[in-house]
Amino acid sequence: MAGILDSVNQRTQLVGQNRLELLLFRLRGRQRFGINVFKVREVLQCPRLTAMPKRNAFVRGIAHIRGQAVSVIDLSMATGGRPLEDIHDKFIIISEYNRTVQAFLVDGVERIVNINWEAVMPPPKGAGRYSYLTAVTEIENELVEILDVEKILDEITPVNTEVSESILERSSARSLQDLTILVADDSTVARNQVKRALTSIGANIELVKNGREALDWLRAKAKEVGGDISTQVPLMVSDIEMPEMDGYTLTAEVKADPLLKNMHVILHTSLSGVFNQAMVKKVGADDFIAKFHPDELASAVQKWMFTDEPAAQLNQDAS
Known part of the structure; x- marks a missing residue:
C-alpha cells in the first residue's frame, strides 16, 4: 500500500489529454468510489488518532503525519452512512483540496485506474447519497461514484465567500x-x-x-x-x-x-x-x-x- 502512489509524479502527462487517474476505494460494502490521484498525497494504514475537543461529528480525530496535524474525516459518516468500525484496520487517504490538507478514513484502498473524462458522466438526478456525487463512471461493468469532496468539506468547515x-x-x-x-x-x-x-x-x-x-x-x-x-x-x-x-x-x-x-x-x-x-x-x-x-x-x-x-x-x- 505504501507504494501505491510512487509513480504519481510520472503521470502528469495525462493532464491536458482529457484523461484522469482515479484511486479506487471502498467505504462500507461493495460500492467503489474514486478520487483523483492528483488530489492525493499519501495512503496509509490508519494511525493512532488524538481526540479533539468540540470536533465536528464526522472528524474521528487528529493524526500526526510527518510533523503535521491532519484532521481525519470518516468519509462514510460524512456522506450519510454509518461510522467505520475498528478503524485501526482501516486506511486514510491524505489529500489536498482548496489549500487545505485533510485525511479521509476509508475501509480499503484498491488501485489506480486510467480513464478518459468522456467516460465520466454527471450523477443521476435523485435524493439521498446522490447529493454527494459529483460524477459517476463505469469500470469493469461496475458503477464507480466520484464524491463531491468540496461539498463534504464545506459542510464540515464552511468557506467564507464574502468579498472584502x-x-x-x-x-x-x-x-x-x-x-x-x-x-x-x-x-x-x-x-x-x-x-x-x-x-x-x-x-x-x-x-x-x-x-x-x-x-x-x-x-x-x-x-x-x-x-x-x-x-x-x-x-x-x-x-x-x-x-x-x-x-x-x-x-x-x-x-x-x-x-x-x-x-x-x-x-x-x-x-x-x-x-x-x-x-x-x-x-x-x-x-x-x-x-x-x-x-x-x-x-x-x-x-x-x-x-x-x-x-x-x-x-x-x-x-
Whole structure:
C-alpha cells in the first residue's frame, strides 16, 4: 500500500489529454468510489488518532503525519452512512483540496485506474447519497461514484465567500451589468461559492456543470451574437476536473475557435498542491487561481474583465 502512489509524479502527462487517474476505494460494502490521484498525497494504514475537543461529528480525530496535524474525516459518516468500525484496520487517504490538507478514513484502498473524462458522466438526478456525487463512471461493468469532496468539506468547515470592502469599492468604479461571466464547475457547492463572490461585485453569472456544457453554451451564444463573443462574455471561470470534458480541453477548444478565442479564461481549481503550469500556458489560459479565496477571485475577474491585453503572466501565487 505504501507504494501505491510512487509513480504519481510520472503521470502528469495525462493532464491536458482529457484523461484522469482515479484511486479506487471502498467505504462500507461493495460500492467503489474514486478520487483523483492528483488530489492525493499519501495512503496509509490508519494511525493512532488524538481526540479533539468540540470536533465536528464526522472528524474521528487528529493524526500526526510527518510533523503535521491532519484532521481525519470518516468519509462514510460524512456522506450519510454509518461510522467505520475498528478503524485501526482501516486506511486514510491524505489529500489536498482548496489549500487545505485533510485525511479521509476509508475501509480499503484498491488501485489506480486510467480513464478518459468522456467516460465520466454527471450523477443521476435523485435524493439521498446522490447529493454527494459529483460524477459517476463505469469500470469493469461496475458503477464507480466520484464524491463531491468540496461539498463534504464545506459542510464540515464552511468557506467564507464574502468579498472584502476594499475589493467591493474598487468594483463600483466600473459597471459589469452589461457583461456576463460564464462559470463552469461540476460541484454545486463550488458553483454557488463563485456565484456569491462574483455577484457581490456586480457581475452577471451564467452557471454550467461541465466543460461540454460550457462549450455548447458558448457556441450557441456566439451564434446568437453573430460574431466575437467577448463583446458580451469577456470572461470564463472554469474548474479543471469536470465530467465529459476537463477544463484544459475546454480552454484549448475555446482558444482554437475564432469566435471564442478573445474571451479570457481563468482556471479555478481545487488542485492547489499539484498542477501543470506548462499545460496551463499551453492551452492558452490567462490565469490560474487555487480555490477558494473570494478576494483573489474577484480581483482576477476585475483585472480580466477590463483588459484588452493578452495574458503576460500566470498567477504565481497559486500553491
